[in-house]
Amino acid sequence: MGRAVSARFKPGDRVLVKMEDRPGHIRTPWYVRGKRGWIERVYGEFRNPETLAYGGDGLPKRPLYLVGFEQSQVWNKYEAAKDKLFIDIYEHWLEPA
Amino acid sequence: MSDHAPHGGSHMHDFEAHVRAVEEDLEYYRAKRIEPRVFTFLRRGILSFGDLFDAAAGKPGTQNGDGEAKDMEQRIRALEDSLDDYVREIGLVTSSVGGNVDVVTEDTRVERGDYNEFFRLTRREYRGSLEERVAQLTADVERNRRVLDVLARALIKNGVLGEATLQKNREALKTAGPWHGGRIVARAWTDSDFKRRLVSEGRPALRELGIPPGRLGKLGVLENTESVHNVIVCTLCSCYPYDLLGDTPWWYKQDIYKKRIIADPRAILEEMFELKLPASMEVRVHDSTSDVRYMVIPRRPSGTDGMQEAELAKLVTIDSLIGAGEATAPAEVGHQKETPWGHPKPRPRDY
Numbered sequence: 001m002g003r004a005v006s007a008r009f010k011p012g013d014r015v016l017v018k019m020e021d022r023p024g025h026i027r028t029p030w031y032v033r034g035k036r037g038w039i040e041r042v043y044g045e046f047r048n049p050e051t052l053a054y055g056g057d058g059l060p061k062r063p064l065y066l067v068g069f070e071q072s073q074v075w076n077k078y079e080a081a082k083d084k085l086f087i088d089i090y091e092h093w094l095e096p097a
Numbered sequence: 098m099s100d101h102a103p104h105g106g107s108h109m110h111d112f113e114a115h116v117r118a119v120e121e122d123l124e125y126y127r128a129k130r131i132e133p134r135v136f137t138f139l140r141r142g143i144l145s146f147g148d149l150f151d152a153a154a155g156k157p158g159t160q161n162g163d164g165e166a167k168d169m170e171q172r173i174r175a176l177e178d179s180l181d182d183y184v185r186e187i188g189l190v191t192s193s194v195g196g197n198v199d200v201v202t203e204d205t206r207v208e209r210g211d212y213n214e215f216f217r218l219t220r221r222e223y224r225g226s227l228e229e230r231v232a233q234l235t236a237d238v239e240r241n242r243r244v245l246d247v248l249a250r251a252l253i254k255n256g257v258l259g260e261a262t263l264q265k266n267r268e269a270l271k272t273a274g275p276w277h278g279g280r281i282v283a284r285a286w287t288d289s290d291f292k293r294r295l296v297s298e299g300r301p302a303l304r305e306l307g308i309p310p311g312r313l314g315k316l317g318v319l320e321n322t323e324s325v326h327n328v329i330v331c332t333l334c335s336c337y338p339y340d341l342l343g344d345t346p347w348w349y350k351q352d353i354y355k356k357r358i359i360a361d362p363r364a365i366l367e368e369m370f371e372l373k374l375p376a377s378m379e380v381r382v383h384d385s386t387s388d389v390r391y392m393v394i395p396r397r398p399s400g401t402d403g404m405q406e407a408e409l410a411k412l413v414t415i416d417s418l419i420g421a422g423e424a425t426a427p428a429e430v431g432h433q434k435e436t437p438w439g440h441p442k443p444r445p446r447d448y
Contacts, residue, residue: 028386049387054203088389090387
Protein backbone atom coordinates (compact mmCIF):
# COMPACT_ATOMS: atom_id res chain seq x y z
CA MET A 1 0.00 0.00 0.00
CA GLY A 2 2.52 2.55 1.11
CA ARG A 3 5.03 1.52 -1.50
CA ALA A 4 6.47 4.33 -3.53
CA VAL A 5 6.11 4.46 -7.26
CA SER A 6 9.16 5.02 -9.41
CA ALA A 7 9.68 8.22 -11.34
CA ARG A 8 8.12 8.28 -14.78
CA PHE A 9 10.03 11.27 -16.12
CA LYS A 10 13.71 12.07 -16.32
CA PRO A 11 15.53 15.42 -16.61
CA GLY A 12 15.02 16.97 -20.02
CA ASP A 13 11.65 15.32 -20.71
CA ARG A 14 9.00 17.68 -22.06
CA VAL A 15 5.87 17.75 -19.93
CA LEU A 16 2.41 19.27 -19.93
CA VAL A 17 0.76 20.31 -16.69
CA LYS A 18 -2.74 18.88 -16.55
CA MET A 19 -5.60 21.31 -16.87
CA GLU A 20 -7.72 20.08 -14.03
CA ASP A 21 -9.97 21.84 -11.63
CA ARG A 22 -10.80 20.13 -8.40
CA PRO A 23 -11.19 21.29 -4.85
CA GLY A 24 -8.74 20.58 -2.09
CA HIS A 25 -5.22 21.19 -0.94
CA ILE A 26 -3.77 21.43 -4.45
CA ARG A 27 -0.10 22.31 -4.80
CA THR A 28 -0.16 23.06 -8.51
CA PRO A 29 -0.81 26.76 -9.06
CA TRP A 30 -3.47 27.75 -11.58
CA TYR A 31 -1.20 29.83 -13.71
CA VAL A 32 0.82 26.82 -14.94
CA ARG A 33 -2.03 24.41 -15.50
CA GLY A 34 -2.20 23.59 -19.22
CA LYS A 35 1.34 24.95 -19.78
CA ARG A 36 4.29 23.09 -21.30
CA GLY A 37 7.68 22.86 -19.67
CA TRP A 38 10.50 20.43 -19.02
CA ILE A 39 11.78 18.31 -16.15
CA GLU A 40 14.71 20.11 -14.63
CA ARG A 41 15.34 17.81 -11.68
CA VAL A 42 13.84 14.78 -9.99
CA TYR A 43 13.48 15.48 -6.28
CA GLY A 44 12.48 12.02 -5.17
CA GLU A 45 9.30 10.86 -3.52
CA PHE A 46 7.22 12.61 -0.95
CA ARG A 47 3.98 11.96 0.83
CA ASN A 48 1.14 13.43 -1.15
CA PRO A 49 0.15 16.76 0.44
CA GLU A 50 -3.28 16.57 -1.19
CA THR A 51 -4.31 13.90 1.31
CA LEU A 52 -1.79 14.68 4.06
CA ALA A 53 -3.40 18.07 4.62
CA TYR A 54 -6.69 16.42 5.53
CA GLY A 55 -5.22 14.13 8.12
CA GLY A 56 -4.53 11.24 5.71
CA ASP A 57 -1.21 9.42 5.53
CA GLY A 58 -0.24 10.86 2.14
CA LEU A 59 0.57 7.36 0.84
CA PRO A 60 1.50 6.18 -1.69
CA LYS A 61 4.28 8.67 -2.00
CA ARG A 62 4.42 10.65 -5.20
CA PRO A 63 7.48 11.60 -7.22
CA LEU A 64 8.16 15.33 -7.12
CA TYR A 65 9.85 17.19 -9.95
CA LEU A 66 11.36 20.58 -10.45
CA VAL A 67 9.67 21.68 -13.65
CA GLY A 68 11.01 24.56 -15.77
CA PHE A 69 8.96 26.85 -17.99
CA GLU A 70 9.88 29.62 -20.39
CA GLN A 71 8.26 32.76 -18.98
CA SER A 72 7.24 33.71 -22.51
CA GLN A 73 5.22 30.48 -22.67
CA VAL A 74 3.50 31.11 -19.37
CA TRP A 75 2.50 34.74 -19.85
CA ASN A 76 1.22 36.26 -23.07
CA LYS A 77 3.14 39.48 -22.98
CA TYR A 78 6.37 38.48 -21.26
CA GLU A 79 9.22 40.36 -22.92
CA ALA A 80 12.58 39.05 -21.69
CA ALA A 81 13.05 35.94 -23.78
CA LYS A 82 15.52 34.12 -21.55
CA ASP A 83 13.63 34.37 -18.27
CA LYS A 84 12.35 31.20 -16.68
CA LEU A 85 9.98 29.97 -14.06
CA PHE A 86 10.57 26.89 -11.91
CA ILE A 87 7.91 25.11 -9.91
CA ASP A 88 7.83 21.88 -7.91
CA ILE A 89 5.10 19.67 -9.32
CA TYR A 90 3.95 16.18 -8.37
CA GLU A 91 3.92 13.48 -11.02
CA HIS A 92 0.17 12.99 -11.09
CA TRP A 93 -0.18 16.55 -12.37
CA LEU A 94 2.10 15.92 -15.35
CA GLU A 95 1.77 14.18 -18.68
CA PRO A 96 4.26 13.75 -21.55
CA ALA A 97 4.23 16.62 -24.04
CA MET B 98 22.10 58.18 17.87
CA SER B 99 22.90 54.85 19.36
CA ASP B 100 25.79 53.14 17.68
CA HIS B 101 25.36 49.90 19.52
CA ALA B 102 22.27 48.78 17.68
CA PRO B 103 22.79 45.06 17.02
CA HIS B 104 22.45 45.54 13.28
CA GLY B 105 25.85 46.69 12.16
CA GLY B 106 24.92 50.16 13.37
CA SER B 107 22.66 50.83 10.43
CA HIS B 108 20.08 53.51 11.09
CA MET B 109 16.46 53.37 10.34
CA HIS B 110 15.54 55.78 7.58
CA ASP B 111 11.94 55.03 7.02
CA PHE B 112 9.98 54.68 10.25
CA GLU B 113 6.74 54.34 8.34
CA ALA B 114 7.96 51.25 6.45
CA HIS B 115 9.19 49.60 9.64
CA VAL B 116 5.96 50.27 11.50
CA ARG B 117 3.86 49.09 8.59
CA ALA B 118 5.91 45.89 8.45
CA VAL B 119 5.22 45.29 12.15
CA GLU B 120 1.50 45.87 11.58
CA GLU B 121 1.43 43.38 8.71
CA ASP B 122 3.40 40.75 10.61
CA LEU B 123 1.46 41.09 13.82
CA GLU B 124 -1.89 40.77 12.08
CA TYR B 125 -0.67 37.84 10.06
CA TYR B 126 0.39 35.90 13.14
CA ARG B 127 -2.65 36.83 15.16
CA ALA B 128 -5.33 36.24 12.52
CA LYS B 129 -3.72 33.45 10.53
CA ARG B 130 -1.70 31.48 12.97
CA ILE B 131 -2.83 31.73 16.55
CA GLU B 132 -6.48 32.65 16.82
CA PRO B 133 -7.76 30.17 14.19
CA ARG B 134 -5.79 27.49 16.03
CA VAL B 135 -7.51 28.40 19.28
CA PHE B 136 -10.88 27.93 17.55
CA THR B 137 -9.84 24.49 16.38
CA PHE B 138 -8.86 23.52 19.93
CA LEU B 139 -12.19 24.77 21.22
CA ARG B 140 -14.21 22.95 18.56
CA ARG B 141 -12.40 19.68 19.22
CA GLY B 142 -12.79 19.95 22.94
CA ILE B 143 -9.02 20.03 23.44
CA LEU B 144 -9.57 23.26 25.33
CA SER B 145 -12.56 25.12 26.69
CA PHE B 146 -13.01 28.82 27.32
CA GLY B 147 -12.95 27.92 30.98
CA ASP B 148 -9.49 26.42 30.61
CA LEU B 149 -8.24 29.59 28.97
CA PHE B 150 -9.73 31.84 31.64
CA ASP B 151 -8.29 29.66 34.37
CA ALA B 152 -4.87 29.83 32.79
CA ALA B 153 -5.18 33.60 32.40
CA ALA B 154 -6.21 34.05 36.02
CA GLY B 155 -3.16 32.12 37.14
CA LYS B 156 -0.85 34.72 35.79
CA PRO B 157 -1.26 38.49 35.92
CA GLY B 158 -0.47 40.41 32.76
CA THR B 159 3.09 41.58 32.34
CA GLN B 160 3.66 45.27 32.58
CA ASN B 161 6.18 46.34 30.05
CA GLY B 162 6.04 50.04 30.80
CA ASP B 163 9.69 50.51 31.58
CA GLY B 164 9.11 54.25 31.70
CA GLU B 165 12.46 54.83 30.08
CA ALA B 166 12.40 57.69 27.61
CA LYS B 167 13.29 56.30 24.23
CA ASP B 168 13.50 57.95 20.88
CA MET B 169 11.33 56.72 18.05
CA GLU B 170 14.03 54.55 16.51
CA GLN B 171 14.68 52.75 19.79
CA ARG B 172 10.98 52.24 20.34
CA ILE B 173 10.52 50.74 16.89
CA ARG B 174 13.56 48.48 17.38
CA ALA B 175 12.14 47.32 20.71
CA LEU B 176 8.81 46.68 19.01
CA GLU B 177 10.48 44.64 16.28
CA ASP B 178 12.44 42.63 18.82
CA SER B 179 9.32 41.92 20.83
CA LEU B 180 7.51 40.85 17.66
CA ASP B 181 10.43 38.54 16.86
CA ASP B 182 10.10 36.95 20.29
CA TYR B 183 6.37 36.52 19.72
CA VAL B 184 6.94 34.87 16.36
CA ARG B 185 9.59 32.54 17.77
CA GLU B 186 7.30 31.61 20.63
CA ILE B 187 4.47 30.79 18.20
CA GLY B 188 6.75 28.42 16.32
CA LEU B 189 7.82 26.91 19.59
CA VAL B 190 4.36 26.34 21.00
CA THR B 191 2.76 25.11 17.79
CA SER B 192 5.61 22.75 16.99
CA SER B 193 5.63 21.33 20.50
CA VAL B 194 1.98 20.31 20.58
CA GLY B 195 2.01 16.58 20.33
CA GLY B 196 0.53 13.43 21.69
CA ASN B 197 -2.87 12.50 20.39
CA VAL B 198 -3.75 15.95 19.15
CA ASP B 199 -4.14 15.79 15.44
CA VAL B 200 -4.44 19.28 14.06
CA VAL B 201 -3.52 19.34 10.39
CA THR B 202 -2.71 22.11 7.95
CA GLU B 203 -6.15 22.16 6.44
CA ASP B 204 -7.87 22.72 9.78
CA THR B 205 -6.10 26.01 10.19
CA ARG B 206 -6.74 27.01 6.61
CA VAL B 207 -10.43 26.34 6.91
CA GLU B 208 -10.63 28.01 10.27
CA ARG B 209 -8.87 31.18 9.21
CA GLY B 210 -11.04 31.58 6.12
CA ASP B 211 -8.71 30.65 3.28
CA TYR B 212 -11.66 29.07 1.52
CA ASN B 213 -14.56 30.98 2.94
CA GLU B 214 -14.68 34.68 3.69
CA PHE B 215 -17.18 34.04 6.43
CA PHE B 216 -14.46 32.63 8.66
CA ARG B 217 -11.98 35.38 8.05
CA LEU B 218 -10.99 37.33 11.14
CA THR B 219 -11.44 41.04 10.77
CA ARG B 220 -8.21 42.76 10.17
CA ARG B 221 -7.23 45.39 12.62
CA GLU B 222 -6.35 48.78 11.14
CA TYR B 223 -3.85 50.98 12.92
CA ARG B 224 -4.63 54.65 12.58
CA GLY B 225 -3.32 57.90 13.89
CA SER B 226 0.12 59.41 14.11
CA LEU B 227 3.25 57.29 13.98
CA GLU B 228 3.61 57.88 17.70
CA GLU B 229 0.10 56.57 18.38
CA ARG B 230 0.51 53.56 16.14
CA VAL B 231 3.79 52.57 17.77
CA ALA B 232 2.21 52.87 21.22
CA GLN B 233 -0.78 50.79 20.13
CA LEU B 234 1.39 48.17 18.45
CA THR B 235 3.64 47.90 21.49
CA ALA B 236 0.57 47.24 23.64
CA ASP B 237 -0.86 44.81 21.09
CA VAL B 238 2.30 42.76 20.74
CA GLU B 239 2.27 42.35 24.52
CA ARG B 240 -1.41 41.39 24.51
CA ASN B 241 -0.85 38.88 21.73
CA ARG B 242 2.08 37.39 23.59
CA ARG B 243 -0.16 37.08 26.60
CA VAL B 244 -2.80 35.23 24.57
CA LEU B 245 -0.10 32.84 23.42
CA ASP B 246 1.23 32.43 26.93
CA VAL B 247 -2.25 31.67 28.28
CA LEU B 248 -2.84 29.22 25.45
CA ALA B 249 0.43 27.44 26.20
CA ARG B 250 -0.38 27.23 29.91
CA ALA B 251 -3.83 25.81 29.23
CA LEU B 252 -2.37 23.25 26.83
CA ILE B 253 0.22 22.22 29.40
CA LYS B 254 -2.48 21.88 32.03
CA ASN B 255 -4.53 19.67 29.70
CA GLY B 256 -1.52 17.52 28.91
CA VAL B 257 -1.42 18.47 25.25
CA LEU B 258 1.83 20.31 25.55
CA GLY B 259 4.69 18.83 27.53
CA GLU B 260 6.87 21.20 29.50
CA ALA B 261 9.91 19.05 28.83
CA THR B 262 9.30 19.08 25.09
CA LEU B 263 8.77 22.80 25.20
CA GLN B 264 12.05 23.33 27.01
CA LYS B 265 13.94 21.05 24.67
CA ASN B 266 12.55 22.82 21.62
CA ARG B 267 13.26 26.20 23.17
CA GLU B 268 16.93 25.32 23.46
CA ALA B 269 17.06 24.09 19.85
CA LEU B 270 15.38 27.25 18.65
CA LYS B 271 17.94 29.50 20.25
CA THR B 272 20.38 28.50 17.58
CA ALA B 273 18.05 29.08 14.63
CA GLY B 274 17.58 32.38 12.92
CA PRO B 275 18.24 34.48 9.88
CA TRP B 276 21.92 34.91 10.71
CA HIS B 277 22.37 31.28 9.76
CA GLY B 278 21.73 32.49 6.23
CA GLY B 279 24.73 34.79 6.50
CA ARG B 280 26.98 32.03 7.78
CA ILE B 281 25.86 29.62 5.07
CA VAL B 282 26.40 32.15 2.30
CA ALA B 283 29.78 33.27 3.65
CA ARG B 284 30.99 29.68 3.70
CA ALA B 285 29.70 29.12 0.17
CA TRP B 286 31.55 32.24 -1.02
CA THR B 287 34.83 31.09 0.47
CA ASP B 288 34.68 27.33 -0.06
CA SER B 289 33.64 26.13 -3.49
CA ASP B 290 33.52 22.47 -2.42
CA PHE B 291 31.08 23.37 0.32
CA LYS B 292 29.03 25.35 -2.17
CA ARG B 293 28.89 22.38 -4.53
CA ARG B 294 27.69 20.09 -1.74
CA LEU B 295 25.18 22.67 -0.58
CA VAL B 296 23.66 23.13 -4.02
CA SER B 297 23.49 19.40 -4.71
CA GLU B 298 22.57 18.04 -1.26
CA GLY B 299 20.96 20.92 0.57
CA ARG B 300 20.50 20.46 4.30
CA PRO B 301 23.03 17.69 4.97
CA ALA B 302 25.84 20.04 3.92
CA LEU B 303 24.87 22.38 6.75
CA ARG B 304 26.09 19.99 9.39
CA GLU B 305 29.58 21.19 8.54
CA LEU B 306 28.61 24.55 9.99
CA GLY B 307 27.12 23.04 13.11
CA ILE B 308 23.68 24.19 12.05
CA PRO B 309 20.86 21.81 12.97
CA PRO B 310 19.49 20.64 9.64
CA GLY B 311 15.93 21.30 10.69
CA ARG B 312 12.81 19.37 9.97
CA LEU B 313 10.95 21.20 7.27
CA GLY B 314 11.59 19.11 4.20
CA LYS B 315 14.17 19.44 1.54
CA LEU B 316 16.31 22.50 1.05
CA GLY B 317 16.85 23.86 -2.46
CA VAL B 318 19.81 26.19 -2.84
CA LEU B 319 20.02 28.55 -5.81
CA GLU B 320 23.18 30.38 -6.70
CA ASN B 321 23.07 33.83 -8.24
CA THR B 322 25.79 34.51 -10.77
CA GLU B 323 26.72 37.19 -13.27
CA SER B 324 24.37 35.67 -15.81
CA VAL B 325 21.55 34.21 -13.69
CA HIS B 326 19.45 35.84 -10.99
CA ASN B 327 17.17 33.63 -8.90
CA VAL B 328 14.27 34.89 -6.83
CA ILE B 329 11.90 32.93 -4.59
CA VAL B 330 8.18 33.11 -3.94
CA CYS B 331 5.50 30.80 -2.60
CA THR B 332 2.29 31.72 -4.38
CA LEU B 333 0.10 29.14 -2.65
CA CYS B 334 1.10 29.97 0.91
CA SER B 335 4.36 31.27 2.37
CA CYS B 336 6.76 28.33 2.22
CA TYR B 337 10.23 29.33 3.30
CA PRO B 338 12.98 27.58 5.29
CA TYR B 339 11.75 29.17 8.52
CA ASP B 340 13.39 26.66 10.80
CA LEU B 341 16.72 27.45 9.23
CA LEU B 342 16.58 31.13 8.34
CA GLY B 343 14.03 32.48 10.77
CA ASP B 344 11.06 34.51 9.72
CA THR B 345 10.57 36.06 6.29
CA PRO B 346 10.34 39.76 5.63
CA TRP B 347 6.74 40.99 5.82
CA TRP B 348 6.31 41.51 2.07
CA TYR B 349 7.00 37.84 1.31
CA LYS B 350 3.50 36.98 2.48
CA GLN B 351 1.75 39.76 0.59
CA ASP B 352 -0.46 38.88 -2.36
CA ILE B 353 0.90 41.78 -4.36
CA TYR B 354 4.42 40.34 -4.12
CA LYS B 355 3.23 36.87 -5.06
CA LYS B 356 1.26 38.07 -8.05
CA ARG B 357 3.83 40.42 -9.49
CA ILE B 358 7.00 38.43 -8.93
CA ILE B 359 5.80 35.48 -11.01
CA ALA B 360 4.52 37.52 -13.94
CA ASP B 361 6.75 40.57 -13.98
CA PRO B 362 9.77 39.95 -11.77
CA ARG B 363 12.03 42.56 -13.32
CA ALA B 364 9.57 45.38 -12.75
CA ILE B 365 8.78 44.57 -9.13
CA LEU B 366 12.44 44.03 -8.26
CA GLU B 367 13.23 47.44 -9.66
CA GLU B 368 10.25 49.31 -8.22
CA MET B 369 10.07 47.82 -4.77
CA PHE B 370 13.65 46.77 -4.12
CA GLU B 371 15.58 49.12 -6.40
CA LEU B 372 17.28 46.14 -7.96
CA LYS B 373 17.68 46.71 -11.67
CA LEU B 374 18.80 43.61 -13.51
CA PRO B 375 20.49 43.95 -16.90
CA ALA B 376 18.58 42.63 -19.91
CA SER B 377 21.43 40.20 -20.57
CA MET B 378 20.81 38.47 -17.25
CA GLU B 379 18.42 35.54 -17.04
CA VAL B 380 15.82 35.87 -14.29
CA ARG B 381 14.59 32.64 -12.73
CA VAL B 382 11.57 32.75 -10.49
CA HIS B 383 11.13 29.75 -8.20
CA ASP B 384 7.63 29.16 -6.94
CA SER B 385 8.02 27.00 -3.87
CA THR B 386 4.81 25.05 -3.94
CA SER B 387 5.46 21.87 -2.04
CA ASP B 388 8.13 19.98 -0.16
CA VAL B 389 11.22 21.91 -1.17
CA ARG B 390 12.12 25.11 0.68
CA TYR B 391 14.46 27.46 -1.14
CA MET B 392 17.22 29.88 -0.31
CA VAL B 393 19.37 31.99 -2.60
CA ILE B 394 23.13 32.44 -2.46
CA PRO B 395 23.54 36.08 -3.50
CA ARG B 396 26.52 37.18 -5.54
CA ARG B 397 29.61 37.98 -3.54
CA PRO B 398 30.10 41.77 -3.56
CA SER B 399 33.29 43.14 -5.05
CA GLY B 400 35.88 44.55 -2.70
CA THR B 401 35.58 41.60 -0.35
CA ASP B 402 38.74 39.72 -1.23
CA GLY B 403 40.52 38.43 1.81
CA MET B 404 37.62 39.11 4.17
CA GLN B 405 36.98 36.55 6.87
CA GLU B 406 33.82 34.45 6.90
CA ALA B 407 32.40 36.19 9.96
CA GLU B 408 32.78 39.56 8.28
CA LEU B 409 31.35 38.32 5.01
CA ALA B 410 28.32 36.90 6.80
CA LYS B 411 27.35 40.40 7.92
CA LEU B 412 26.95 41.47 4.30
CA VAL B 413 24.09 39.05 3.75
CA THR B 414 20.64 40.62 4.11
CA ILE B 415 17.33 38.85 4.53
CA ASP B 416 16.23 40.14 1.14
CA SER B 417 19.32 38.79 -0.57
CA LEU B 418 18.55 35.29 0.74
CA ILE B 419 15.29 35.44 -1.23
CA GLY B 420 16.77 37.09 -4.30
CA ALA B 421 14.97 40.37 -3.77
CA GLY B 422 18.21 42.17 -3.11
CA GLU B 423 21.96 41.88 -3.36
CA ALA B 424 24.42 41.36 -0.56
CA THR B 425 25.65 44.62 0.90
CA ALA B 426 28.97 45.99 -0.33
CA PRO B 427 31.45 46.45 2.55
CA ALA B 428 31.53 50.23 2.03
CA GLU B 429 27.75 50.38 2.41
CA VAL B 430 27.50 48.59 5.73
CA GLY B 431 25.76 50.98 8.07
CA HIS B 432 24.62 53.16 5.18
CA GLN B 433 22.18 50.88 3.44
CA LYS B 434 19.38 52.79 1.88
CA GLU B 435 15.90 51.62 2.56
CA THR B 436 13.81 50.87 -0.49
CA PRO B 437 10.00 50.82 -0.61
CA TRP B 438 9.95 47.21 0.52
CA GLY B 439 13.59 46.52 1.13
CA HIS B 440 14.55 45.21 4.49
CA PRO B 441 18.26 45.64 4.95
CA LYS B 442 18.03 44.73 8.60
CA PRO B 443 19.71 41.34 8.82
CA ARG B 444 18.99 40.90 12.52
CA PRO B 445 22.21 39.01 13.18
CA ARG B 446 21.77 39.03 16.92
CA ASP B 447 24.37 36.48 17.73
CA TYR B 448 27.43 38.04 16.18
